[in-house]
Amino acid sequence: MLKNLLIKNYALIEHTEISPDKGLNIITGETGAGKSIMLGALGLLKGGRADTKALFDQKSKCIIEGAFDISSYKMESIFIDLELDYEKITLLRREITPSGKSRAFINDTPVRLDVMRKISERLMDIHSQHDTMQLGSNIYQLNLVDTYGKLEGKVEHVFVAYKQYKKTAQAYKQLLDEYHQVKEEFEFNQFQLKELDDANLDDIDQDELEKELEKLENAENIKVALNTVLDALSRSDYSADATIYSAITDVNGLADYSKTLSDIRERLDSCHIELRDIISEIESEEDNLFFDQERIFMIKETLDQLYGLQQKHRVNDLLELIEKRDTIREKVEKVESFDEALLEAETEKKAAYEAMLEISEILSSARKKVIAPLAEQLNATLSDLGMPNGHLVIDQRETEPAASGMDEVEILFTANKGRSPLPLRDVASGGEFSRLMLAIKYILASKTALPTIIFDEIDTGISGEIAIKVGNIMEEMGSNHQVFTISHLPQIAALGSKHYFVYKDHEGISTVSKIRTLDHSERVTEIAQMIGGSHPSEGAYQSAKELIG
Structure with missing residues (x-):
């Protein structure tokens, strides 16, 4: 769980520090105020690419530091494997100097970015609007099945076998060409x-x-x-x-x-x-x-x-x-x-292929077992999200064995009763994509020990009663996980256990983005403005109070 986040000299933020709640954390603000800056900062803690253009003051270094409570996540062995000091409150820090040099630290120990990624990927899942669009990708859909079925170990075995096969196949081809x-x-x-x-x-x-x-x-x-x-x-x-x-x-x-x-x-x-x-x-x-x-x-x-x-x-x-x-x-x-050498190389190639095929078949069988329950859970969750007539099918097709196995997976979907499901990327609207992605995150959250989940406007394309249903799902996720969501919907913003407001301050020499925690009355005002604009009516205030409860 993210206990504290420090952002210094990054993008439009000169200096800010927040201590999020363990439940559902809401981030709102006007368009362009800098709501997504926090996601960019957390992206750096996940090992993202650093750029000097992101510095607020080009003469000072940028510091992003996150304090994570990992006491209940059984990560000691990972720290030992990576030769890092294990701390229950672990600090991840990125620094970017004006010259463009980037450094990463875990508990004040300098580390490579790949090491930071190995730790941070077990602490945070950042979902951007771009990720929602990737939902139509067959690769993403296959990864979804593997994650849901906890098949990563089998996938890794297939990948190792595939690399061995490619190595022997290349050796045979090279020998044959020679x-x-x-x-x-x-x-x-x-x-x-x-x-x-x-x-x-x-x-x-x-x-x-x-x-x-x-x-x-x-x-x-x-x-x-x-x-x-x-x-x-x-x-x-x-x-x-x-x-x-x-x-x-x-x-x-x-x-x-x-x-x-x-x-x-x-x-x-x-x-x-x-x-x-x-x-x-x-x-x-x-x-x-x-x-x-x-x-x-x-x-x-x-x-x-x-x-x-x-x-x-x-x-x-x-x-x-x-x-x-x-x-x-x-x-x-x-x-x-050559005849003897070719025969030996061909034998090794065939043996490696058979080994890869055998492991791929095991993975394919395991995928087949999880596809039906995954589709069933997704359909049930979509119904809860206001799509009772929606129907989703996961189609599994056999392919030539490759690095990811011998399966191609495609999600077929229809939002309307009596219509045959078609490939998701061809039929789903933006709002349907958003709800389906939320359903996936909701289901996967129950399958993983991921402490912190971060959504960037996953409520795009929805409103009204559907927004309330989406908010209820997020609130339920927040009871078991720390959740951040950047939202423009009052129905969702009202459900947060903590509400952050992002705004631009134009009083200084340069415009800066600031973030502050809203108290109860400020939340009512913010949500009323989300309902009725910058000058909300009394009815908007009353609706805001009812939403907050």
Whole structure:
């Protein structure tokens, strides 16, 4: 129950604070006085969108704070789940700064808006004129059946199963699309893979082949050069070999004269040995070097194939070509293993669909059980609201399973005896919509523990005796719930346990909206003016007194 509401710097309200009654609270006032501002403020406490345009003073922050008595609503577990401090008198607060920053608090703890919504939706139900028009929506009508039957748990199970089905269906479709795509490329990839495998890339050393080819193609020139080197080193009369050998012979006779000469002889011996090794290697290289046309052809063929493949696959070297081959192999092998993966994905999809279907059928059966008693209660309440000839039927049709189950629900209605019910949105007038919505709220109120219900001109389109009947229903709701209603009808305004009057004050620099509680005599005057205008007659005053009782 809302114990206290503070509105500061919001819309046309500079500052106001009210302490509502636990029963039926009436809000009246002239058109444009700001009666709906309180609904907007409470909407912010329900997690509604904040806007700096709503600030009365653009230089100051806006504060909306509601104190709720939740001591009898068993909400401790919800606070624990949301990691919030539980207080029997819980404070919900929204602040909007001039810069547009919005903050939300529960018991002075900063919270996200989704957390505030989870708490506030258990504290308040705000009904606007827009909600009345939504009554013609099949989605709203389906939600009505689920709320009446307390089927939210089953609806959630269906939603979870539906999400799982959509996930598996999407996975299967993605796999199937991928399969069709790679299937189109499969034969081409097979051809490319065979071409690359036939090239035996793993057995090729491109750098070595290129060096060998260059060597073979220049064999004659290399051979001539090597022979020239050999002539200089060993074959001529004055070769390096002969010269060093002669020097060694000469030094041998001198080695005994000093250690230095002895060391020189040893070094010359070492040079001679090294030179002979070099000569031997050059001779071997020269002997083995010859122009091998067949080998040249074979290497050229291998390299030409390699260069062609590298160009074809747009790679720079052998390593990149091998990586390309391995990628193509993976694609080929993936297609070859697709059948098994597709079968597995399709099996998962079918299992998820069957699970969703089973849960949807359970929900559909539960809905079927509550539709008849809901329609019966609605018809009885509509009769109490002055529509004895009205008849309402709730039609349930099976649809393909979806997020909300496998049902489409449509309310069929006629206000006239002997006429067949037709879709509500096509036949109901504004007043009939209002009474039907009130009947729904009245019935749902008895099914839920919702502490506070707020109506914005739900009495639109009605008058006279019907207004009295509507007021009686609201008064009855007020005996079990805290109810706020913005009304323009004296028959309803007279039934409130507390009456708030909203008016505009033009005395200051800026026009402001104010709200005050009316005492008994002020209520009589206000209701008399609602009956007879700004200058009510004595009869209007008498009627007002009779209505208030």
